[in-house]
Amino acid sequence: xxxxxxxxxxxxxxxxxxxxxxxxxxxxxxxYFPWYKQELGKRPQLIIDIRSNVGEKKxxxxxxxxxxxxxxxxxxxxxxxxxxxxxxxxxxxxxNTGTASKLTFGTGTRLQVTL
Amino acid sequence: xxxxxxxxxxxxxxxxxxxxxxxxxxxxHNTLYWYLQNLGQGPELLIRYxxxxxxxxxxxxxxxxxxxxxxxxxxxxKIQPAELGDSAVYLCASQTWGEDTQYFGPGTRLTVL
Numbered sequence: 114x115x116x117x118x119x120x121x122x123x124x125x126x127x128x129x130x131x132x133x134x135x136x137x138x139x140x141x142x143x144x145y146f147p148w149y150k151q152e153l154g155k156r157p158q159l160i161i162d163i164r165s166n167v168g169e170k171k172x173x174x175x176x177x178x179x180x181x182x183x184x185x186x187x188x189x190x191x192x193x194x195x196x197x198x199x200x201x202x203x204x205x206x207x208x209n210t211g212t213a214s215k216l217t218f219g220t221g222t223r224l225q226v227t228l
Numbered sequence: 229x230x231x232x233x234x235x236x237x238x239x240x241x242x243x244x245x246x247x248x249x250x251x252x253x254x255x256x257h258n259t260l261y262w263y264l265q266n267l268g269q270g271p272e273l274l275i276r277y278x279x280x281x282x283x284x285x286x287x288x289x290x291x292x293x294x295x296x297x298x299x300x301x302x303x304x305x306k307i308q309p310a311e312l313g314d315s316a317v318y319l320c321a322s323q324t325w326g327e328d329t330q331y332f333g334p335g336t337r338l339t340v341l
Binding site: 158159164194215216218221 | 231237251261268269270271272273276306319328329330332333334335
């Protein structure tokens with residue numbers, strides 16, 4: 114089955130700096146890679162996702178890059194703000210195979226943005 | 229639109245007691261997932277439903293866990309009997325066919341004493 118590794122486990126940046134979180138996956142058939150943000154005690158919320166037919170996707174201060182050959186993808190947050198502080202999870206799945214569309218999550222990165 | 233609803237939000241029980249969690253997915257979402265999230269970890273799939281059919285329950289510990297989605301809408305996850313190691317957050321998520329995004333509920337935090 115799929116295995117997703119995520120680094121770093123914790124990340125502290127100063128407000129206004131950039132943050133980068135990296136994930137690797139093992140199943141070359143995976144083709145959908147979402148990123149979820151989870152604030153303390155709250156539900157995971159999708160912030161951006163990418164499919165394997167593109168290499169990069171951007172939404173305001175958030176971007177995701179995908180390297181299919183190396184089987185890794187990264188989340189980039191620019192101009193970080195205190196409200197970006199949360200735990201971020203990457204995930205991978207293969208939605209085109211019917212019953213195999215479950216998400217496999219990484220172990221999470223706790224991002225702290227300091228003033 | 230209303231999001232995924234779960235109840236209760238918190239539950240504290242003694243070991244060996246039964247417990248049940250309820251999930252109401254987003255209206256019209258055919259696919260429903262139950263995930264287990266241990267502290268400091270990512271969610272792990274327990275069971276996935278397509279309408280009322282459980283299509284992936286390979287990760288569900290069937291000796292003590294059971295789930296149902298009788299009418300293909302709401303779902304209940306049950307543990308009987310609960311063990312200390314079951315303390316975790318139980319998340320429900322739903323998804324509509326043809327889209328990739330899974331929408332999560334707020335979860336039920338279970339504490340087994």
